[in-house]
Amino acid sequence: MKECPTCRRFFPDQNTFCSFDGLKLIRSVQNTDELQQGEGQRQIPPPPKPVPLRVTIIDQSDEGHRSRVIEGLALDFGKQGMRIQTGTIETGQLHIIRDHTVAFKNKLEVEVDLPTGTVRYTGFAAWYRPEAEGLFWVVGVYIRDMAAADRQAYDEYLKLLSKGADTQTAPA
Incomplete structure (x- = not known):
């Protein structure tokens, strides 16, 4: 891309x-370095419980056209993005993707309430799918821009998640 x-x-x-x-x-x-090379094993496990977040959809062709705030949960974290769950992917005549070509992705402003504090970033939806018979949506979001302080806090949280996986032992 x-x-x-x-x-x-x-x-x-x-x-x-x-x-x-x-x-x-x-x-x-x-990057796709959340998976170890050739093993298909995750380097960063999911959080112990989903993390609250808020998403605003911004029209790529008119940044003044913004959606309402959409509440959601972060289910999985990675260095380049996350997997989130929301109740909707379209609001205020704005769709989370806009259309299905690579060139026209609506921007997403995301605020994630990590246990250590709230981080903010802009990104875009790479994919989405309905779950639980359309009751909610699961969305893959790439991180495009993140302030340095937020990136540092986010990376620290990823390390914390990774350490949690290291300390868990296999069942006997």
Whole structure:
């Protein structure tokens, strides 16, 4: 996936230039190092209980057009994103994805209430699916921008989750 350094829109790898402002695209770095190489084993386990969060959808073509705050839960954490649960993926005529092309992802403003404090970031939904017969939605969210202090707090929480996995022993 490639990204425009100015407008932050995403494009398929075969594109070279942004179709909106003509600038050369850069490769979007999105690691998958939550899985250990070749083993399929998670490095970061899920939290002991889901963590409360709030999401606001921002229209990519008009940043003044924002949704109401959507309450949710963070089910899983990773270095580049998280898996969340919400009651809706569309509100105020804004859909969490906007359309299903890589180039047009609505921005998400997310606030997560970690046990150590609240962190904020902007990101976008990579995928979503209904669960429990449509009662709620599970969404994969990539982190795009996060302030340095929030990133530090987030990374510390990931370390804390990882340590929790190290101290758990296998059942006898």
